[in-house]
Amino acid sequence: METPLNHLPKPIPHEAIKDLLVSVGLPKATNIVSPKVTAEFHSIYMLSIPPNDKTSNTELVLRVSGHHLPYIKTANEVGVMTWIAKSTKIPIPELVAYDDSDGNEIGHEYTLLARVSGDTLSDIYSSLDEKQVDGILDQLADILVELHSHKWHGIGGLNLDTDGSIYVAQVIDETFRMVPDLELWPKSETLTSLNVSGPYSSITDYVSAHINLYIHLIKLNDKLAFMRDDIPRLEAFVSAISSQATELNQTNLVLAHKDLHFANILYDRVSSRITAILDWEFSGIVPSQQWNPRRAFLWTGQLGEGMAEKRKLWDRFVIRCEERNISFIIEDAAFTSLLQEAMDKVVNFVRAIVEVGPTGQRKDTVMSWRETALENIARFGV
Secondary structure, eight states: OOOGGGGSOOOOOHHHHHHHHHHTTOOOOSEEEOOSOOOSSEEEEEEEOOOOSSOSOSEEEEEEEOSSSTTHHHHHHHHHHHHHHHHOOOOOOOEEEEESSSOSTTSSOEEEEEOOOSEEHHHHGGGOOHHHHHHHHHHHHHHHHHHHHSOOSSBBOEEEOTTSOEEEOOOOOTTSOOGGGGGGSOTTOOTTTTSOOOOBSSHHHHHHHHHHHHHHHHHHOGGGGGGGGGHHHHHHHHHHHHHTHHHHTOSOEEEEOSOOOGGGEEEETTTTEEEEEOOOTTOEEEEGGGSSTTOOTTOOSOSTHHHHHHHHHHHHHHHHHHHTTOTHHHHTTSOSSHHHHHHHHHHHHHHHHHHHGGGTOOHHHHHHHHHHHHHHHHTTTO
């Protein structure tokens, strides 16, 4: 099976990058460097440009998107970053230019960002003292307070309208089936038919859309045939959550980064300040219980001992939030009822089955996920 790395762009000729800059009203780059970093979804070029009237920044970062989720990933990142810049004090790079299509001089979707000073936090974490770490935890808490304080009325991503206004758009997530996954499904299927759309007005609508999609995928793929006898119960589950929507929809909706680990944070050791939060492409408005869906928050980027360190940091984070009377950002993640928690387990374990099952991997684990999903479906009396 192909991986996201197989769908990264081939090296872009420097002349094409210079032509792109001119097309958006910038001078040609005087220096172009492609750093030796491996990113799953985009290639990176560091650009130096002469002083100009369009931006005060002469050091830029060109992020060239791979062919994984055409249009929606770039459109979402631009929409979210625009809202963050207009509505919060959260530090992010300035968005200088973008194109969410491939109809440009480099033939790929891209974002052009101002380069922000600071070190990648995961690279320097081990050298920081306790006071600096506590300061980082406090700054991250302030960022979460800003994100959790804004009220939303729909679940999805954010896009820009033609007049520049921001609106709640379709859902996007890193767990989506992407171009590399198409080989696992019939040729008649598309990225649109293999993923949910949205936006959704409530959690029960959001969960129902996922379960209905998973039923469709179970029917399509013979490696998921072991789930087909469970389809009537999945359909009954959708009906059950609709009838109990009042209880199940008791939650806040928040804009979440969803991948807020230390490799996505820039930090300046001189000022002891976070200088930028990076990579907003899969962010979106979600039920508050899902603001940290992959438990990436506070991961230091280090394997092995990194998990233990993350737990230690979380405990310290909780204490500092309590001391500052902002524990609501932690309490927001709690389920409001046992039934709501059961609904969450059903959709997450069925998602994992549909994601992993077609690859033929982890068969024993997949069967245990099925048991857990069915146990929680039973809590709804079906």
